[in-house]
Amino acid sequence: MSIRAQDCGGAEYARDKGIPVILFPKNKDATEGLSAEDLIAALRSYKVDFILLAGYLKLIPTELVRAYPKSIVNIHPSLLPAFGGKGYFGMKVHKAVIASGARYSGPTIHYVDEHYDTGRILAQRVVPVLANDTAEELAARVLHEEHKLYVEVVAALCEGRIIWREDGVPLIQSKENPKDYR
Numbered sequence: 001m002s003i004r005a006q007d008c009g010g011a012e013y014a015r016d017k018g019i020p021v022i023l024f025p026k027n028k029d030a031t032e033g034l035s036a037e038d039l040i041a042a043l044r045s046y047k048v049d050f051i052l053l054a055g056y057l058k059l060i061p062t063e064l065v066r067a068y069p070k071s072i073v074n075i076h077p078s079l080l081p082a083f084g085g086k087g088y089f090g091m092k093v094h095k096a097v098i099a100s101g102a103r104y105s106g107p108t109i110h111y112v113d114e115h116y117d118t119g120r121i122l123a124q125r126v127v128p129v130l131a132n133d134t135a136e137e138l139a140a141r142v143l144h145e146e147h148k149l150y151v152e153v154v155a156a157l158c159e160g161r162i163i164w165r166e167d168g169v170p171l172i173q174s175k176e177n178p179k180d181y182r
């Protein structure tokens with residue numbers, strides 16, 4: 001597992017399960033953490049197949065994106081391309097959705113490219129935005145769907161059920177009905 005801060009909840013869970021935890025990125029003034037080159041070497045040594053971002057708030061460097069083509073995915077808490085890009089993370093997203101008057105929101109899982117939130121969309125789910133929603137209430141509704149959707153998408157990734165349409169759009173093949181894609 002690669003993290004940005006030693007004390008994040010995911011790192012504690014990973015350590016408890018015996019999963020190696022490495023700190024990234026290596027900031028100029030940081031005494032810990034790996035460079036992008038070191039991280040790629042570490043990921044290769046652990047024979048990592050996929051990189052899953054969840055609440056990671058820094059730009060993944062181009063070197064890493066190119067080292068893991070069609071293998072890095074991110075979950076974003078809005079229906080991209082709306083409410084995405086630099087500055088759109090966490091509660092900022094949900095506040096912007098509510099302020100816009102949008103009636104629907106929901107999580108997007110997308111492939112990671114060199115820019116924030118512009119990679120190919122792989123999956124989305126829709127939740128209603130209620131008239132009196134606070135950002136926290138909307139965040140909780142979206143997060144509930146995120147936790148379900150990410151499990152479905154990671155299963156499809158691991159089982160080789162991602163099919164690339166000829167126009168470059170990735171589709172997920174249904175496990176129950178292999179003739180169905182979404």
Ligand SMILES: Nc1nc2c(c(=O)[nH]1)N[C@@H](CN(C=O)c1ccc(C(=O)N[C@@H](CCC(=O)O)C(=O)O)cc1)CN2
Pocket residue numbers: 053056057058059060061065074075076077085086087088089111112113114115116117118119
């Ligand atoms: N190369 C990529 N890296 C990352 C992507 C991506 O699509 N391509 N997704 C982000 C996750 N993300 C939205 O889903 C996101 C995270 C953070 C930001 C942002 O504006 N960050 C601030 C810094 C915030 C902080 O340090 O507290 C910034 O860059 O100024 C936008 C979108 C993960 N990486």
Ligand SMILES: NCC(=O)N[C@@H]1O[C@H](COP(=O)([O-])[O-])[C@@H](O)[C@H]1O
Pocket residue numbers: 054055056075076077088089090093143146
């Ligand atoms: N743009 C990236 C972004 O906003 N990601 C969002 O950060 C939250 C992480 O929650 P957590 O830290 O409780 O897992 C999630 O809602 C995820 O969609």
